[in-house]
Amino acid sequence: MIKVGVVGGTGYTGVELLRLLSRHPQVELVAITSRGEAGMAVSDMFPSLRGRVGLKFVTPQDAALDKCDAVFFATPNGIAMQQAAGLVAAGVRVIDLAADFRISDIAEWEKWYGMTHAAPDLVAEAVYGLPETSREQIRTARVLANPGCYPTSVQLGFLPLVEAGVVDLAHLIADAKSGVSGAGRKAEVPTLFSESADSFKAYGVSGHRHLPEIRQGLTRFAGQPVGLTFVPHLTPMIRGIHATLYARLTKDVDLQALYEQRFAGEPFVDVMPQGSHPETRSVRASNMCRIAVHRPQGGDTVVVLSVIDNLVKGAAGQAVQNLNIMFGIEESTALDIVPVSP
């Protein structure tokens, strides 16, 4: 059994990790942390886990994380980078759901995240865990940077076009909408019910911290710099991201065939039939990304629709997928979930 610790077990991605890991046949959960709720049974806080998780929360200091085989950090940005070196030295493989190891340019990371990086050497060796592009590197990763939620939906949606070099790489546009759970469980005014439940807004138009992450990924796929406009929106639903992506075609290609071929055999990317409009509820609570590709009126603009559950393929599910790859386990173990609908 793989001994697993979860740092940040009281948050939304943390409890989602517990939901998935509690049904993983090769994982033994040995430590789940909370600074404020240490001593409380996990299933008292989350009755959905009654009969599934028998542990109590412990403080991060008492968690004996160095005895684990793998530790997930479901914590705010800037936490994993302080502890990863010690864990790696103890032979523990680290999977960070936050952004500490996602951006390889340290100055760029420090600019967007507003702090000094505590472990730049580990950034250099960390693997960006988008399985559809980096499966081989993920297998041996000691530090795994789990992609962000918006970056997962946008990168998967653009991947076939950008890799094939069939669009104008200088003018890519990603218009993405997220459910409110994307902001986490902590109390904040913008995510109060009365602030967000009956309204819709864009934010971060002048620059969101996921912009450099998405740009870095697309630049790697293209082998050259790309120009990207990324506009996130907060939408009144709990889970889900719907990304609408726009690009100008520079070559006449069979888009449906391009997408179907690129994602053939991918367990968690579903290229839908031509003309489809994927809905976020069709991926709810599952690790699936559903994609549809359109060419409205036969013109030169490609429109790609990409939907994920931000807490699953956008966070905890992708992290478990990466754990499976890292430990040589069948990739969909614990992730074979039929989405909840309605």
Ligand SMILES: NC(=O)C1=CN([C@@H]2O[C@H](COP(=O)(O)OP(=O)(O)OC[C@H]3O[C@@H](n4cnc5c(N)ncnc54)[C@H](OP(=O)(O)O)[C@@H]3O)[C@@H](O)[C@H]2O)C=CC1
């Ligand atoms: N929500 C989403 O859709 C996505 C989130 N992410 C990323 O995943 C991470 C977690 O997000 P989310 O679950 O939404 O956040 P939450 O705010 O819901 O949870 C954060 C968790 O971190 C713990 N925590 C906070 N500060 C510390 C600290 N200094 N040391 C140890 N533990 C701490 C909290 O536990 P306690 O206070 O009990 O100790 C809590 O369990 C973030 O980095 C986020 O950016 C990534 C993709 C999608």
Ligand SMILES: CC(=O)N[C@@H](CCC(=O)OP(=O)(O)O)C(=O)O
């Ligand atoms: C709706 C909402 O607020 N979403 C968050 C992004 C989700 C997240 O937690 O960011 P990481 O993927 O970088 O970890 C935001 O825009 O800040």
